[in-house]
Amino acid sequence: MxxxxxxxxxxxxxxxxxxxxxxxxxxxxxxxxxxxxxxxxxxxxxxxxxxxxxxxxxxxxxxxxxxxxxxxxxxxxxxxxxxxxxxxxxxxxxxxxxxxxxxxxxxxxxxxxxxxxxxxxxxxxxMVGLTAWQAFQDHGSAIKHGQKVFVPAGSGGIGTFAIQLAKYLGATVATTTSSQNIALVKQLGADEVIDYKTQAFENLLNDYDFVLGTVRGDGVEKALQILKPNTKVISLVGPPDAAFARKRGMNIIMQWVFGIISRKIIKLAKRRHIEYAFMFVHxxxxxxxxxxxxxxxxxxxxxxxxxxxxxxxxxxxxxxxxxxxxxxxxxxxx
Structure with missing residues (x-):
């Protein structure tokens, strides 16, 4: 074949x-x-x-x-x-x-x-369906009706599905995209849309309950600023943490390595009483x-x-x- x-x-x-x-x-x-x-x-x-x-x-x-x-x-x-x-x-x-x-x-x-x-x-x-489902429903507490959810990169593969699922679950959804895709993400259900080329989401959003980290770079760190205390960020882009390594049965050296590379984001999250986790879809x-x-x-x-x-x-x-x-x-x- x-x-x-x-x-x-x-x-x-x-x-x-x-x-x-x-x-x-x-x-x-x-x-x-x-x-x-x-x-x-x-x-x-x-x-x-x-x-x-x-x-x-x-x-x-x-x-x-x-x-x-x-x-x-x-x-x-x-x-x-x-x-x-x-x-x-x-x-x-x-x-x-x-x-x-x-x-x-x-x-x-x-x-x-x-x-x-x-x-x-x-x-x-x-993959996009399972990723959004597992992040919103399985990974810790499920998203509840009336909560505020931030899904960056709303016009991408994950974003287009995650916006729709979050809206079905009753959440208010914010996202980022470029100006030419604003109509698309609004049609999918996004309540607040930020043009990432001209606006900084961390200066415009506040009191959110959940962030789905989908953008590499410092996007996850910036997203901590918009979350309320005792909320959660699930990252799909890393850094992977020691808990992830243990869950996959990786050896103690890899657990240590992942603990080191995730130390900064976990420390920043704990300062704001936010839970950080890296997720791999199954x-x-x-x-x-x-x-x-x-x-x-x-x-x-x-x-x-x-x-x-x-x-x-x-x-x-x-x-x-x-x-x-x-x-x-x-x-x-x-």
Whole structure:
């Protein structure tokens, strides 16, 4: 089968389309004919070795984690799916990849595709949907009706989903974006929109209950200024902390390293009586079931910027890395 593989960490020319063996499944897995794959910013960082200490890849490795497609085979212990089912899933951090004609998906990671979405639209959802869901619902106390939530970079892949989910949960939502995307984020439900090119959000927002850290640099530090005491910031961009290393079963040296690199932000947060945590999304088919229900009931809609063919995957990754996508970038295989 054709697959988009990473041969070694380094420059973009270490990735290519190659012929690899069609995978086989275990008893608790399904084999999916992949129709479309959603790309995520982490797909542009993994090849550089950014997450080499955290993610375990056996190179060469098939890239990609989000997918939508049709079930071809099921393991003998699989009970939730049968051949012919239309499914979507994230297989991030499972040691498997989705940028291929066929993908192996643990039963626990998959869900029936939202009925209202086609395969391209469905492939855009899993990682951003699970990230927002886990940040808002799972990671500590859930967001409550009437709270104020700050989601920077509202026109990006995470932002376009997180704004909609926060609004569904009853929150007042603020975001940042450029002037040309203000109408988009307002349409998604943002109550307060700040043009990051001309305004500083930390000077305009106050008394917030939750920040979803999505922007690299000093954005998370600045966000501490807008939070009330005894609130929370969940960072998707780092720095990773010792608690994260312990949760992943990393050795004491890595726990110490992560403790050092996160010391500044944790110290700043504690001064303001704010909880800081770094979050890594994990696959969860049941959460995707609930997300599909929100989509089919009209509460959340996918936002897709551009669709590329499989042979254009390198071009698609470069486009995503440029940071100008409004919503998601998707690879269509069928």
């Amino acid at each position: 054709k697959a988009f593989i990473l041969e070694r960490y380094g420059k973009s020319n270490q990735m290519r389309v190659a012929a690899v063996a069609r995978p086989t499944i275990k008893s608790d897995e399904v084999l999916v004919k992949v129709h479309a794959v959603g790309l995520n910013p982490i797909d542009t960082m993994i090849p550089k070795g950014t997450f080499k200490p955290i993610l375990k890849f056996e190179l060469p490795a098939i890239m990609g984690s989000d997918l939508a497609g049709t079930v071809l085979e099921v393991g003998d212990k699989v009970t939730r799916f049968k051949p012919g089912d239309a499914v979507y899933a994230s297989i991030f951090d499972t040691g498997k990849g989705s940028l291929a004609e066929y993908a192996v998906v643990p039963e626990s990671a998959a869900a029936q595709k939202p009925q209202k979405l086609d395969f391209v639209e469905a492939a855009s959802i899993p 696959p969860d088919g049941q959460q995707l079931v609930e997300i599909a229900q929100l989509i089919d009931s009209g509460h959340i809609k996918p936002v897709i910027d551009k669709v590329f063919s499989f042979d254009q995957t390198l071009e698609a990754l470069a486009y995503l890395e440029a940071g100008r996508a409004k919503g998601k970038v998707v690879i269509r295989l069928i």
